[in-house]
Amino acid sequence: MTKATARAGSNIAFIKYWGTRRDRPELALPLNPSISMTLREARTTTTVAFDPDAAEDYCTLNGSAATTEELKRIQRVLGAVRRMAGIRASARVVSSNNFPTSAGIASSASGFAALALAAARAASLPCEPQDLAGLAILGSGSACRSLYGGYVLWEPPLPSREDPSVRQLASESDWPLVDLVAIVSREEKPVKSSLGHILAWTSPFLEARLASLRTAVPKVEKAVLERDFEALGEAMEADALSMHAVMMTSRPALLYWEPATVGVMKRVRVLREAGGLACYFTIDAGPNVHVITLPGLAPVVAQEIQNLEGVQEVLVCTTGEGAGLTEDHLF
Ligand code: PMV
Numbered sequence: 074m075t076k077a078t079a080r081a082g083s084n085i086a087f088i089k090y091w092g093t094r095r096d097r098p099e100l101a102l103p104l105n106p107s108i109s110m111t112l113r114e115a116r117t118t119t120t121v122a123f124d125p126d127a128a129e130d131y132c133t134l135n136g137s138a139a140t141t142e143e144l145k146r147i148q149r150v151l152g153a154v155r156r157m158a159g160i161r162a163s164a165r166v167v168s169s170n171n172f173p174t175s176a177g178i179a180s181s182a183s184g185f186a187a188l189a190l191a192a193a194r195a196a197s198l199p200c201e202p203q204d205l206a207g208l209a210i211l212g213s214g215s216a217c218r219s220l221y222g223g224y225v226l227w228e229p230p231l232p233s234r235e236d237p238s239v240r241q242l243a244s245e246s247d248w249p250l251v252d253l254v255a256i257v258s259r260e261e262k263p264v265k266s267s268l269g270h271i272l273a274w275t276s277p278f279l280e281a282r283l284a285s286l287r288t289a290v291p292k293v294e295k296a297v298l299e300r301d302f303e304a305l306g307e308a309m310e311a312d313a314l315s316m317h318a319v320m321m322t323s324r325p326a327l328l329y330w331e332p333a334t335v336g337v338m339k340r341v342r343v344l345r346e347a348g349g350l351a352c353y354f355t356i357d358a359g360p361n362v363h364v365i366t367l368p369g370l371a372p373v374v375a376q377e378i379q380n381l382e383g384v385q386e387v388l389v390c391t392t393g394e395g396a397g398l399t400e401d402h403l404f
Pocket residue numbers: 085086088089090091107179181213214215216266267356357358
Protein backbone atom coordinates (compact mmCIF):
# COMPACT_ATOMS: atom_id res chain seq x y z
CA MET A 74 0.00 0.00 0.00
CA THR A 75 1.38 3.43 -0.93
CA LYS A 76 0.33 6.33 1.21
CA ALA A 77 0.86 10.12 1.06
CA THR A 78 -0.45 13.14 2.93
CA ALA A 79 -0.75 16.70 1.63
CA ARG A 80 -1.83 20.07 3.02
CA ALA A 81 -3.26 22.99 1.08
CA GLY A 82 -4.72 26.37 2.00
CA SER A 83 -7.94 27.74 0.56
CA ASN A 84 -7.84 30.91 -1.51
CA ILE A 85 -9.82 34.11 -2.00
CA ALA A 86 -10.11 35.54 -5.49
CA PHE A 87 -9.56 39.26 -6.15
CA ILE A 88 -10.66 38.71 -9.75
CA LYS A 89 -13.33 36.02 -9.70
CA TYR A 90 -13.67 32.96 -11.90
CA TRP A 91 -17.33 32.87 -12.94
CA GLY A 92 -18.46 31.05 -16.06
CA THR A 93 -17.12 27.96 -17.83
CA ARG A 94 -16.95 27.02 -21.48
CA ARG A 95 -20.19 25.31 -22.44
CA ASP A 96 -18.64 22.71 -24.73
CA ARG A 97 -16.80 20.88 -21.88
CA PRO A 98 -18.55 21.87 -18.60
CA GLU A 99 -16.97 18.96 -16.67
CA LEU A 100 -13.48 20.32 -17.36
CA ALA A 101 -13.83 23.71 -15.64
CA LEU A 102 -12.44 25.62 -18.62
CA PRO A 103 -12.81 29.21 -17.37
CA LEU A 104 -14.11 32.07 -19.52
CA ASN A 105 -11.89 34.60 -17.79
CA PRO A 106 -8.56 34.84 -15.97
CA SER A 107 -8.77 34.95 -12.17
CA ILE A 108 -6.31 36.17 -9.53
CA SER A 109 -6.32 34.97 -5.93
CA MET A 110 -4.49 34.99 -2.63
CA THR A 111 -3.80 31.67 -0.90
CA LEU A 112 -4.93 31.55 2.75
CA ARG A 113 -2.69 30.25 5.52
CA GLU A 114 -5.18 29.60 8.31
CA ALA A 115 -7.88 27.84 6.27
CA ARG A 116 -6.25 24.52 5.46
CA THR A 117 -7.20 21.01 4.40
CA THR A 118 -5.05 17.96 5.24
CA THR A 119 -5.65 14.83 3.15
CA THR A 120 -4.16 11.34 3.27
CA VAL A 121 -4.55 9.01 0.28
CA ALA A 122 -3.56 5.34 0.09
CA PHE A 123 -4.01 3.07 -2.92
CA ASP A 124 -4.72 -0.39 -1.57
CA PRO A 125 -4.94 -3.37 -3.99
CA ASP A 126 -6.84 -5.32 -1.32
CA ALA A 127 -9.60 -2.72 -0.87
CA ALA A 128 -12.88 -3.53 -2.64
CA GLU A 129 -13.83 0.07 -3.47
CA ASP A 130 -12.85 3.71 -2.91
CA TYR A 131 -13.71 4.88 0.58
CA CYS A 132 -13.56 8.47 1.71
CA THR A 133 -14.01 10.25 5.05
CA LEU A 134 -14.43 14.03 5.14
CA ASN A 135 -14.18 15.74 8.52
CA GLY A 136 -15.00 12.50 10.31
CA SER A 137 -18.06 11.48 8.21
CA ALA A 138 -18.29 9.21 5.17
CA ALA A 139 -18.44 11.24 1.94
CA THR A 140 -21.89 11.52 0.35
CA THR A 141 -22.48 9.88 -3.04
CA GLU A 142 -22.16 13.26 -4.74
CA GLU A 143 -18.93 14.14 -2.89
CA LEU A 144 -17.47 10.71 -3.64
CA LYS A 145 -18.26 11.14 -7.35
CA ARG A 146 -16.26 14.38 -7.50
CA ILE A 147 -13.37 12.82 -5.58
CA GLN A 148 -13.40 9.82 -7.91
CA ARG A 149 -12.97 12.10 -10.93
CA VAL A 150 -9.55 12.99 -9.49
CA LEU A 151 -8.72 9.45 -8.30
CA GLY A 152 -9.77 7.99 -11.67
CA ALA A 153 -7.49 10.38 -13.57
CA VAL A 154 -4.58 9.57 -11.23
CA ARG A 155 -5.14 5.82 -11.74
CA ARG A 156 -5.23 6.25 -15.53
CA MET A 157 -2.04 8.34 -15.53
CA ALA A 158 -0.21 5.94 -13.19
CA GLY A 159 -1.56 2.76 -14.79
CA ILE A 160 -2.88 1.37 -11.50
CA ARG A 161 -6.24 -0.18 -10.65
CA ALA A 162 -6.19 -0.24 -6.84
CA SER A 163 -9.03 1.37 -4.89
CA ALA A 164 -8.18 4.28 -2.64
CA ARG A 165 -8.74 5.16 0.96
CA VAL A 166 -9.03 8.93 1.46
CA VAL A 167 -9.24 10.73 4.79
CA SER A 168 -9.52 14.51 4.74
CA SER A 169 -10.01 17.14 7.37
CA ASN A 170 -10.27 20.93 7.43
CA ASN A 171 -8.90 23.07 10.23
CA PHE A 172 -11.70 25.60 9.58
CA PRO A 173 -15.47 25.19 9.76
CA THR A 174 -16.98 24.03 6.45
CA SER A 175 -19.77 26.29 5.13
CA ALA A 176 -18.03 29.24 6.79
CA GLY A 177 -17.69 31.20 3.58
CA ILE A 178 -14.23 29.86 2.88
CA ALA A 179 -13.96 27.61 -0.16
CA SER A 180 -13.18 24.17 1.30
CA SER A 181 -13.37 22.70 -2.22
CA ALA A 182 -10.33 24.78 -3.27
CA SER A 183 -8.08 23.58 -0.43
CA GLY A 184 -9.66 20.10 -0.47
CA PHE A 185 -9.06 19.34 -4.15
CA ALA A 186 -5.56 20.88 -4.15
CA ALA A 187 -4.61 18.62 -1.21
CA LEU A 188 -6.31 15.60 -2.82
CA ALA A 189 -4.53 16.11 -6.16
CA LEU A 190 -1.11 16.30 -4.47
CA ALA A 191 -1.66 13.41 -2.03
CA ALA A 192 -3.13 11.11 -4.70
CA ALA A 193 -0.41 11.94 -7.26
CA ARG A 194 2.30 11.31 -4.66
CA ALA A 195 0.72 8.05 -3.48
CA ALA A 196 0.68 6.89 -7.11
CA SER A 197 4.30 8.04 -7.67
CA LEU A 198 3.31 10.61 -10.32
CA PRO A 199 5.15 13.95 -10.81
CA CYS A 200 4.10 16.39 -8.09
CA GLU A 201 5.06 19.89 -9.24
CA PRO A 202 2.10 22.33 -9.17
CA GLN A 203 1.96 22.46 -12.98
CA ASP A 204 1.64 18.63 -13.03
CA LEU A 205 -1.27 18.78 -10.60
CA ALA A 206 -3.42 21.64 -11.94
CA GLY A 207 -5.27 19.43 -14.43
CA LEU A 208 -6.11 16.99 -11.62
CA ALA A 209 -7.22 19.64 -9.12
CA ILE A 210 -9.71 21.27 -11.53
CA LEU A 211 -11.51 17.95 -11.98
CA GLY A 212 -12.83 18.59 -8.45
CA SER A 213 -13.09 22.37 -8.41
CA GLY A 214 -11.71 24.99 -10.79
CA SER A 215 -10.45 27.35 -8.09
CA ALA A 216 -8.48 24.46 -6.51
CA CYS A 217 -5.73 24.85 -9.11
CA ARG A 218 -4.90 28.25 -7.61
CA SER A 219 -4.37 26.70 -4.14
CA LEU A 220 -1.46 24.62 -5.47
CA TYR A 221 0.64 27.80 -5.32
CA GLY A 222 1.28 30.11 -2.39
CA GLY A 223 0.91 33.89 -2.31
CA TYR A 224 -0.76 35.48 -5.33
CA VAL A 225 -1.82 33.30 -8.22
CA LEU A 226 -3.04 33.89 -11.79
CA TRP A 227 -5.14 31.22 -13.55
CA GLU A 228 -5.79 31.91 -17.23
CA PRO A 229 -8.13 30.21 -19.70
CA PRO A 230 -6.24 27.75 -21.90
CA LEU A 231 -5.77 28.47 -25.60
CA PRO A 232 -8.80 27.29 -27.65
CA SER A 233 -6.98 24.15 -28.83
CA ARG A 234 -5.74 23.19 -25.33
CA GLU A 235 -7.40 21.87 -22.19
CA ASP A 236 -4.56 21.90 -19.65
CA PRO A 237 -4.85 24.74 -17.14
CA SER A 238 -2.42 27.63 -17.17
CA VAL A 239 -1.67 28.65 -13.57
CA ARG A 240 1.28 30.57 -12.14
CA GLN A 241 2.41 32.46 -9.09
CA LEU A 242 2.59 36.25 -9.45
CA ALA A 243 4.19 36.95 -6.07
CA SER A 244 4.97 34.87 -3.01
CA GLU A 245 3.36 35.07 0.43
CA SER A 246 6.42 36.82 1.85
CA ASP A 247 6.45 39.42 -0.94
CA TRP A 248 3.24 41.01 0.33
CA PRO A 249 1.44 39.85 3.48
CA LEU A 250 -2.24 40.84 3.47
CA VAL A 251 -5.11 39.82 5.73
CA ASP A 252 -8.54 38.40 4.81
CA LEU A 253 -11.09 39.01 7.57
CA VAL A 254 -14.00 36.67 6.84
CA ALA A 255 -17.22 38.09 8.25
CA ILE A 256 -19.53 35.11 8.79
CA VAL A 257 -23.17 36.20 8.45
CA SER A 258 -24.61 32.75 7.67
CA ARG A 259 -23.47 29.13 7.87
CA GLU A 260 -26.27 27.72 5.67
CA GLU A 261 -25.29 25.60 2.64
CA LYS A 262 -25.46 27.73 -0.49
CA PRO A 263 -28.68 27.13 -2.45
CA VAL A 264 -26.97 26.84 -5.86
CA LYS A 265 -23.52 25.27 -6.16
CA SER A 266 -20.88 27.13 -8.16
CA SER A 267 -20.64 24.24 -10.67
CA LEU A 268 -24.20 25.08 -11.80
CA GLY A 269 -23.62 28.82 -11.43
CA HIS A 270 -20.74 28.68 -13.94
CA ILE A 271 -23.20 27.42 -16.58
CA LEU A 272 -26.05 29.75 -15.58
CA ALA A 273 -23.68 32.71 -16.08
CA TRP A 274 -24.36 32.35 -19.82
CA THR A 275 -28.00 33.34 -19.29
CA SER A 276 -27.04 36.77 -17.93
CA PRO A 277 -27.10 39.69 -20.39
CA PHE A 278 -24.27 41.17 -18.31
CA LEU A 279 -21.80 38.31 -18.82
CA GLU A 280 -20.39 39.79 -22.01
CA ALA A 281 -19.98 43.22 -20.39
CA ARG A 282 -18.17 41.67 -17.43
CA LEU A 283 -15.80 39.70 -19.66
CA ALA A 284 -15.06 42.88 -21.65
CA SER A 285 -14.35 44.89 -18.47
CA LEU A 286 -11.95 42.19 -17.25
CA ARG A 287 -9.65 42.94 -20.18
CA THR A 288 -8.55 46.03 -18.27
CA ALA A 289 -9.28 44.85 -14.70
CA VAL A 290 -7.05 41.75 -14.83
CA PRO A 291 -3.85 43.61 -15.89
CA LYS A 292 -4.69 46.29 -13.28
CA VAL A 293 -4.84 43.71 -10.47
CA GLU A 294 -1.76 41.91 -11.74
CA LYS A 295 0.17 45.22 -11.72
CA ALA A 296 -1.19 46.14 -8.27
CA VAL A 297 0.04 42.81 -6.87
CA LEU A 298 3.47 43.18 -8.45
CA GLU A 299 3.81 46.78 -7.22
CA ARG A 300 2.10 46.17 -3.87
CA ASP A 301 -0.37 48.96 -4.59
CA PHE A 302 -3.13 48.18 -2.09
CA GLU A 303 -5.48 50.98 -3.16
CA ALA A 304 -5.37 49.94 -6.82
CA LEU A 305 -5.87 46.30 -5.85
CA GLY A 306 -8.77 47.11 -3.53
CA GLU A 307 -10.65 49.34 -5.98
CA ALA A 308 -10.43 46.74 -8.76
CA MET A 309 -11.24 43.85 -6.39
CA GLU A 310 -14.38 45.43 -5.00
CA ALA A 311 -15.59 46.39 -8.47
CA ASP A 312 -15.04 42.83 -9.70
CA ALA A 313 -16.96 41.25 -6.82
CA LEU A 314 -19.92 43.53 -7.61
CA SER A 315 -19.63 42.74 -11.31
CA MET A 316 -19.68 38.97 -10.64
CA HIS A 317 -22.72 39.32 -8.37
CA ALA A 318 -24.44 41.46 -11.04
CA VAL A 319 -24.02 38.49 -13.43
CA MET A 320 -25.35 36.13 -10.75
CA MET A 321 -28.35 38.33 -9.98
CA THR A 322 -29.25 38.64 -13.68
CA SER A 323 -28.89 34.94 -14.53
CA ARG A 324 -32.00 32.85 -15.19
CA PRO A 325 -32.84 31.61 -12.58
CA ALA A 326 -31.41 34.57 -10.71
CA LEU A 327 -28.86 33.85 -7.99
CA LEU A 328 -29.04 36.17 -4.99
CA TYR A 329 -26.51 35.03 -2.39
CA TRP A 330 -26.60 38.10 -0.14
CA GLU A 331 -28.28 38.50 3.24
CA PRO A 332 -29.11 41.85 4.84
CA ALA A 333 -25.95 41.56 6.97
CA THR A 334 -23.88 41.08 3.78
CA VAL A 335 -24.89 44.56 2.65
CA GLY A 336 -24.32 45.87 6.19
CA VAL A 337 -20.68 44.73 6.09
CA MET A 338 -20.15 46.09 2.56
CA LYS A 339 -21.44 49.53 3.59
CA ARG A 340 -19.40 49.56 6.79
CA VAL A 341 -16.21 48.75 4.86
CA ARG A 342 -16.84 51.75 2.63
CA VAL A 343 -17.45 54.04 5.63
CA LEU A 344 -14.32 52.76 7.39
CA ARG A 345 -12.36 53.55 4.27
CA GLU A 346 -13.91 56.81 3.15
CA ALA A 347 -14.66 58.46 6.50
CA GLY A 348 -12.27 56.53 8.75
CA GLY A 349 -9.25 56.47 6.45
CA LEU A 350 -8.75 52.70 7.03
CA ALA A 351 -7.49 50.83 3.98
CA CYS A 352 -9.94 47.92 3.62
CA TYR A 353 -11.96 46.53 0.72
CA PHE A 354 -14.54 43.77 0.38
CA THR A 355 -15.03 40.81 -1.90
CA ILE A 356 -17.76 38.13 -1.81
CA ASP A 357 -17.77 34.58 -3.22
CA ALA A 358 -20.86 32.53 -4.14
CA GLY A 359 -22.37 33.00 -0.68
CA PRO A 360 -23.44 35.66 1.83
CA ASN A 361 -20.22 35.97 3.84
CA VAL A 362 -17.96 38.95 3.23
CA HIS A 363 -14.17 38.81 2.89
CA VAL A 364 -12.66 42.08 4.06
CA ILE A 365 -9.11 42.46 2.76
CA THR A 366 -6.82 44.75 4.69
CA LEU A 367 -3.21 45.39 5.71
CA PRO A 368 -1.75 43.44 8.67
CA GLY A 369 -1.34 46.57 10.84
CA LEU A 370 -5.00 47.54 10.42
CA ALA A 371 -6.48 44.05 10.84
CA PRO A 372 -7.25 44.22 14.61
CA VAL A 373 -9.16 47.50 14.40
CA VAL A 374 -11.01 46.59 11.18
CA ALA A 375 -11.91 43.15 12.61
CA GLN A 376 -13.33 44.79 15.75
CA GLU A 377 -15.46 47.19 13.69
CA ILE A 378 -16.85 44.33 11.57
CA GLN A 379 -17.45 42.05 14.54
CA ASN A 380 -19.66 44.72 16.15
CA LEU A 381 -22.08 44.84 13.19
CA GLU A 382 -25.58 43.39 13.46
CA GLY A 383 -25.81 39.92 11.94
CA VAL A 384 -22.07 39.18 12.01
CA GLN A 385 -21.65 35.90 13.88
CA GLU A 386 -17.87 35.69 13.80
CA VAL A 387 -14.82 37.12 12.06
CA LEU A 388 -12.14 34.63 10.94
CA VAL A 389 -8.64 35.99 10.41
CA CYS A 390 -6.62 34.55 7.51
CA THR A 391 -3.22 35.69 6.27
CA THR A 392 -1.37 35.09 3.01
CA GLY A 393 -0.20 31.49 2.90
CA GLU A 394 2.03 29.03 1.10
CA GLY A 395 1.13 26.55 -1.61
CA ALA A 396 0.19 22.88 -1.25
CA GLY A 397 2.88 20.69 0.31
CA LEU A 398 3.52 17.16 1.53
CA THR A 399 3.76 16.14 5.19
CA GLU A 400 4.56 12.96 7.10
CA ASP A 401 1.68 13.62 9.56
CA HIS A 402 -0.62 10.99 8.06
CA LEU A 403 -4.30 10.91 9.07
CA PHE A 404 -4.34 7.07 9.19
O1 PMV B 1 -14.01 26.53 -8.05
P1 PMV B 1 -15.48 26.69 -8.02
O2 PMV B 1 -16.16 25.95 -9.12
O3 PMV B 1 -16.06 26.40 -6.66
O4 PMV B 1 -15.81 28.24 -8.32
C1 PMV B 1 -15.36 29.30 -7.52
C2 PMV B 1 -16.16 30.51 -7.78
C3 PMV B 1 -15.90 31.70 -6.87
O5 PMV B 1 -15.47 31.32 -5.60
C4 PMV B 1 -17.20 32.48 -6.73
C5 PMV B 1 -14.88 32.66 -7.49
C6 PMV B 1 -13.43 32.25 -7.43
O6 PMV B 1 -12.72 32.59 -8.38
O7 PMV B 1 -12.98 31.63 -6.44
